[in-house]
Amino acid sequence: EDQVTQSPEALRLQEGESSSLNCSYTVSGLRGLFWYRQDPGKGPEFLFTLYSAGEEKEKERLKATLTKKESFLHITAPKPEDSATYLCAVSGGYQKVTFGIGTKLQVIP
Amino acid sequence: DGGITQSPKYLFRKEGQNVTLSCEQNLNHDAMYWYRQDPGQGLRLIYYSQIVNDFQKGDIAEGYSVSREKKESFPLTVTSAQKNPTAFYLCASSILQGRSYNEQFFGPGTRLTVL
Numbered sequence: 001e002d003q004v005t006q007s008p009e010a011l012r013l014q015e016g017e018s019s020s021l022n023c024s025y026t027v028s029g030l031r032g033l034f035w036y037r038q039d040p041g042k043g044p045e046f047l048f049t050l051y052s053a054g055e056e057k058e059k060e061r062l063k064a065t066l067t068k069k070e071s072f073l074h075i076t077a078p079k080p081e082d083s084a085t086y087l088c089a090v091s092g093g094y095q096k097v098t099f100g101i102g103t104k105l106q107v108i109p
Numbered sequence: 110d111g112g113i114t115q116s117p118k119y120l121f122r123k124e125g126q127n128v129t130l131s132c133e134q135n136l137n138h139d140a141m142y143w144y145r146q147d148p149g150q151g152l153r154l155i156y157y158s159q160i161v162n163d164f165q166k167g168d169i170a171e172g173y174s175v176s177r178e179k180k181e182s183f184p185l186t187v188t189s190a191q192k193n194p195t196a197f198y199l200c201a202s203s204i205l206q207g208r209s210y211n212e213q214f215f216g217p218g219t220r221l222t223v224l
Contacts, residue, residue: 004151034212043115043199043215044152087152096167097213099151 002027002092004100012106013078021073021103023088033071035064036087038102044087047073058064111136113216115200120221122187122194129186130219132200139205140181142213146171146197159182159205187221195223 005024013019025033036044048057049075057064058093061082063074073086085102092098111132122128134141140159144152154167158177172191177183183202187194197220201213 032211036215040196041218041220043113043201043218046212046214049212074205089152091211096154100148 001091002096002098004088004090004098006086006100006103008086008103009101010104010106011109013075015079015107015109016077018074018076018078020075021086021105023069023071023073023100024069025088025090026069027090027092027098029092031091033066034063034089034091034097035071035073036089038085038087040085047086075105078105080107080109083107113200113202113214115198115219117219118217120219122223124223125189127186127188128221130198130221132183132185133181133184133192133216134183134200134202134214134216135181136202136214137180138202138214139180139222140203141177142201142203143167143173143175143183144183144199146199146218147218152199155185158210194221196221 001027007022012027032049035047038044048064053068055066061076065072083106086101089097089099114129142157143155146152153169155173156175158164164177169194174186199218200216203211203213
């Protein structure tokens with residue numbers, strides 16, 4: 001069974017303090033790893049798809065990387081508007097998507 | 110403006126009632142999904158559909174039903190058989206490439222509360 005574990009569960013940063021969120025996964029034949037941002041009371045917003053180890057993608061202050069066992073979402077010089085829950089998900093050989101519980105990020109001015 | 114719409118945003122149900130949540134997409138996506146989100150848990154798949162007039166049960170289908178009569182629409186009915194229906198319900202859609210699942214795009218969600 002595919003599994004996704006995200007850490008930490010919650011993270012509090014000062015504005016401008018860079019950090020990384022971790023997504024560890026076990027999957028039978030990775031077809032894609034996805035990162036989403038979710039604001040309270042809203043649906044997840046798609047950020048990135050990574051397909052193979054070594055791949056990296058960037059968007060503004062966010063950079064996602066992928067290894068064979070985990071993915072990192074690096075946040076550089078975060079701003080208060082980056083506060084949200086970040087979800088990781090994997091699509092594996094069983095043709096379903098498994099989501100992690102998420103990391104709740106709070107950026108303090 | 111392409112996207113996924115869900116209605117209503119908030120829904121209140123009395124015990125013993127069936128309620129239907131609406132989901133519409135104009136992204137021309139083949140696949141559509143329904144998830145349930147509870148505090149402290151990841152999104153759990155209720156039902157999904159890859160093509161019109163066909164759908165499959167997800168991990169927690171008991172007490173729910175769906176239909177897919179049009180490509181754009183995938184309504185979810187929460188029946189009285191669902192014992193704990195209070196949750197945040199999310200609809201999503203994606204393209205299909207071969208047998209792979211691609212990134213899913215989500216609607217704004219419906220919060221269902223049982224009174």
